[in-house]
Amino acid sequence: xxxxxxxxxxxxxxxxxxxxxxxxxxxxxxxxxxxxxxxxxxxxxxxxxxxxxxxxxxxxxxxxxxxxxxxxxxxxxxxxxxxxxxxxxxxxxxxxxxxxxxxxxxxxxxxxxxxxxxxxxxxxxxxxxxxxxxxxxxxxxxxxxxxxxxxxxxxxxxxxxxxxxxxxxxxxxxxxxxxxxxxxxxxxxxxxxxxxxxxxxxxxxxxxxxxxxxxxxxxxxxxxxxxxxxxxxxxxxxxxxxxxxxxxxxxxxxxxxxxxxxxxxxxxxxxxxxxxxxxxxxxxxxxxxxxxxxxxxxxxxxxxxxxxxxxxxxxxxxxxxxxxxxxxxxxxxxxxxxxxxxxxxxxxxxxxxxxxxxxxxxxxxxxxxxxxxxxxxxxxxxxxxxxxxxxxxxxxxxxxxxxxxxxxxxxxxxxxxxxxxxxxxxxxxxxxxxxxxxxxxxxxxxxxxxxxxxxxxxxxxxxxxxxxxxxxxxxxxxxx
Numbered sequence: 001x002x003x004x005x006x007x008x009x010x011x012x013x014x015x016x017x018x019x020x021x022x023x024x025x026x027x028x029x030x031x032x033x034x035x036x037x038x039x040x041x042x043x044x045x046x047x048x049x050x051x052x053x054x055x056x057x058x059x060x061x062x063x064x065x066x067x068x069x070x071x072x073x074x075x076x077x078x079x080x081x082x083x084x085x086x087x088x089x090x091x092x093x094x095x096x097x098x099x100x101x102x103x104x105x106x107x108x109x110x111x112x113x114x115x116x117x118x119x120x121x122x123x124x125x126x127x128x129x130x131x132x133x134x135x136x137x138x139x140x141x142x143x144x145x146x147x148x149x150x151x152x153x154x155x156x157x158x159x160x161x162x163x164x165x166x167x168x169x170x171x172x173x174x175x176x177x178x179x180x181x182x183x184x185x186x187x188x189x190x191x192x193x194x195x196x197x198x199x200x201x202x203x204x205x206x207x208x209x210x211x212x213x214x215x216x217x218x219x220x221x222x223x224x225x226x227x228x229x230x231x232x233x234x235x236x237x238x239x240x241x242x243x244x245x246x247x248x249x250x251x252x253x254x255x256x257x258x259x260x261x262x263x264x265x266x267x268x269x270x271x272x273x274x275x276x277x278x279x280x281x282x283x284x285x286x287x288x289x290x291x292x293x294x295x296x297x298x299x300x301x302x303x304x305x306x307x308x309x310x311x312x313x314x315x316x317x318x319x320x321x322x323x324x325x326x327x328x329x330x331x332x333x334x335x336x337x338x339x340x341x342x343x344x345x346x347x348x349x350x351x352x353x354x355x356x357x358x359x360x361x362x363x364x365x366x367x368x369x370x371x372x373x374x375x376x377x378x379x380x381x382x383x384x385x386x387x388x389x390x391x392x393x394x395x396x397x398x399x400x401x402x403x404x405x406x407x408x409x410x411x412x413x414x415x416x417x418x419x420x421x422x423x424x425x426x427x428x429x430x431x432x433x434x435x436x437x438x439x440x441x442x443x444x445x446x447x448x449x450x451x452x453x454x455x456x457x458x459x460x461x462x463x464x465x466x467x468x469x470x471x472x473x474x475x476x477x478x479x480x
Contacts, residue, residue, distance in 0.1 A: 197241070261399065
């Protein structure tokens, strides 16, 4: 060990590394555990050395430029009290010596402080993360548990907007799309979203789109609950942000919708719907006669339709998919679409006054039942506009696409169809123990009642129901 001598600022400045060595250590005569390490490059640092549990430990205190030898003090002008302004290297070495005398390893203390600092820095960084970015993580984590449409809605409500509208533009609507309803609220740190922020957001949204605001509020509440379960986010969530009180104070009461076709309106409804584009017309009539949700039928493919055995398999919001009867009239509608779909286009067409030859070599029929040449998906996307035209021409009150589904369930009661039958066709979740566990209805039983429902609806509309085709008989095969 080098000779000890009392450190002074001047001496510390003159200490140099001994020739032939990579570093030299000088020890303070006043504070035994304090030393100064000088490297061959001239770098200096105060160090602390002591023994703990029979072993020598050494820690770096810091550079002499940052650490004064003695503690710096200043006087509080208000109280006259002396306050430590900057701790000195001697006092820090004495403090560390006190720890080792108590059997405490100063390195553990240093590591703990570093860990706390890193945790605090990470928390501060996370605190500044926008809820919009966390929303993306939320979608990735939950997407596997959602239906396709539900996942799409979560993407739509946070879109930036500003894109040119491609479909569904009502008169008076702006040419560019608007930002998603939740974007403005989520475009801030998670810890900034409290009950007042949510109330303020709802106050604006319910003025223009109250139904959509309720839907978005439900998604926001589910998102906040998910964040509350995540260790890295829960400390930043305000528990009352989406409380029942917020919903009660800010959302209008949910009124039950009752748009539905009445018996006496069927004739005029069919008359006007039949005047529409064949694909739109067939879609709307099929929705009325089968009662699916709007998006369960738009993506129907020809592979899902079995004309031979009289069935079709459609998407199902609850179960993923369900198989329902293909009733005679609906079968005739779809056969008409199939013939249209499989008819090649003419050899050429007129475009801007010029005759253009069609590429018949690469033409192939659409896989979609309700096909569309204008939509990106290749199938019908927005049937509402055409339906609204038909409703207006028929002089009927407002009727949504979902209202057609509601109409099926209501009109089915005229033939005294058991509620469980119509519910199964529509894809309603079983609502009673008997339905859940003791009713397994074969397709033939559904077809019996479904054909009756279709026949009655067509009778009221003055349309003759096609006779169902006889089922193919099974032939007995005997071994030769």
